[in-house]
Amino acid sequence: MHSARQGSGLSARRLADGLSRLCHRGNLPEAVKEPGGECQAVQPAKVLDVIYIAGAGRSGSTLIERLLESYPGVCSIGEIGLLSHFVLRLGQDLSEIGCPCGKSMPECESWREIRRCAGLSDDEICELISLQHRVLRLRSFFMAFIPFFSRRLNRRIARLAELTYQLYRGAAEASGSSIVIDGSNIAAGALLATRMPSVRLHIVHAVRLPEAVVQSWRSTKPHPGFGRDSVRRPVLAVVLDWWLHNLTVEMMRLQCGDVRRCRYESLVEAPSESAAGILSGVLGRPVEGAPAFVGPKEVHFETTHAILGNPDRYRGGLITIRNDERFRRELPSIQRWTAVLLTVPLRFLYSYRLFR
Numbered sequence: 126m127h128s129a130r131q132g133s134g135l136s137a138r139r140l141a142d143g144l145s146r147l148c149h150r151g152n153l154p155e156a157v158k159e160p161g162g163e164c165q166a167v168q169p170a171k172v173l174d175v176i177y178i179a180g181a182g183r184s185g186s187t188l189i190e191r192l193l194e195s196y197p198g199v200c201s202i203g204e205i206g207l208l209s210h211f212v213l214r215l216g217q218d219l220s221e222i223g224c225p226c227g228k229s230m231p232e233c234e235s236w237r238e239i240r241r242c243a244g245l246s247d248d249e250i251c252e253l254i255s256l257q258h259r260v261l262r263l264r265s266f267f268m269a270f271i272p273f274f275s276r277r278l279n280r281r282i283a284r285l286a287e288l289t290y291q292l293y294r295g296a297a298e299a300s301g302s303s304i305v306i307d308g309s310n311i312a313a314g315a316l317l318a319t320r321m322p323s324v325r326l327h328i329v330h331a332v333r334l335p336e337a338v339v340q341s342w343r344s345t346k347p348h349p350g351f352g353r354d355s356v357r358r359p360v361l362a363v364v365l366d367w368w369l370h371n372l373t374v375e376m377m378r379l380q381c382g383d384v385r386r387c388r389y390e391s392l393v394e395a396p397s398e399s400a401a402g403i404l405s406g407v408l409g410r411p412v413e414g415a416p417a418f419v420g421p422k423e424v425h426f427e428t429t430h431a432i433l434g435n436p437d438r439y440r441g442g443l444i445t446i447r448n449d450e451r452f453r454r455e456l457p458s459i460q461r462w463t464a465v466l467l468t469v470p471l472r473f474l475y476s477y478r479l480f481r
Contacts, residue, residue: 154317174304174407175293175324179315179374180331181367183341185389187435188446189331191426192400199404200302202239203431203438205292206309209257211433223349224430225439235299235430243295249288256285259369263373265459266316284318293324304407308434312373327407328381330374332475333389335468336461339363340452343460349439349467360460364467371471388475393448398423422446 133403176193178186194201212218224233231237245253259265260281269278293305307314310331318326342358358366378384392399397414404412417424428441452461465472465479472479 130261146259147416148276164364165366172323172325173293173297174289174327175321176304176306176327176329176403176407177315177318178306178308178329178331179310179312179377181333181338181363181370182310183338183435184310184331184333185387186308186310186329187437188392188396189329189400189403190261190306190431191429191438192305192396192417192424193404194429194431195415195424195426196400196404196412197416198302199304199306200296200300201306201308201431202292202296204309204406204434205432206257206261206314207308207433209254209261212254213258219276222432223439223442224432225349226428226430230432236432238299239292239295241295241429241465243291245291245295249291253285253288253292254440256281256288261311261313261317262362263313263316263380266313284322286317289317290321290323293321293328306431308431308438310370310434312370312377315377315381326381326383327382328374328377329403330371330378330384330386331389332371332386334452334454334477335364335367335464335472336456337389337449338367339460340456341449343456348436355436360463361467366466367468368471371475375471375474385463386475389457390413390448393422393446396424396446400404421442 176199178185178189190201190203193199211222212219219231220229223232224230224234224236226233228234240250260278265278265282268274269282293307297303297305307318315326317330339360342363345357346355348355374384383406385403386412387399388404397418400415401412415424417426419425423443423445424444426441429438431438456464468477469479
């Protein structure tokens, strides 16, 4: 979803300036720890089930997440893997990042409780943000196999895995849930979760017709979470992102057997059955349709505390689920054919024809 966001890194000076600005405004203390020494792996504890939703952005991941978290015993932390993007690249204060409950992230009682259960200090939150910016990208995991880079990178990755696991555990304990959803989308986040010994990872691969993804990125939406409109992205960047994230998840399928594909078109056609099928696979037993449904495609979403990402995460109340096919009438022909031709042959794997 966010390869452009996670792309070329900022300079060390800009990183330091961003963290200094963040801390100066009273949200976190000035000190930011650089990972040093041998970091210990996350100590084996009670195994936590984590559902990680991966795939290109605007592929229905937010809808999947909200349907799943409507079940008892399931909670979501939103797109926590994008915290460094919002804080450092967009210059947001934590006090400016809104929770769907209407309060800012530092003022939200639920997030305070998550931090308390996670045992994360202000210094460690700063460290988490810094490490996300430095290593939460695909190339870091590939470079970790190169001897020249491996020692330092693996230390940083191990430390980020430890801090992120603490957040997962804190969310589970604060909400009394046994399953935590991370909707960050970025494939690097799924790779990070494989480094957590105390996590039983379940990957949900969100897939959508690339032309529809391009159309979705052409439109902007007001984002209640940080007081500005969502960004627009050019067609070539969206197509590259679609390839990168979907191909990476397909490669992960070879090593991580618990990967479930969820096509957006199938999801909106039978949302209740799709959500029940995903959760049944995680629990290893049949479950009924999501309890939030009040009709075949009408669902009542309660206010949650999952943050960042798609503005739709901040909408509550009664919502009718329908297939968004605006690309058929609104997407310019040149952009539509660019998306069609540049996604061959991977689109065939997902049963998307050239002509629809």
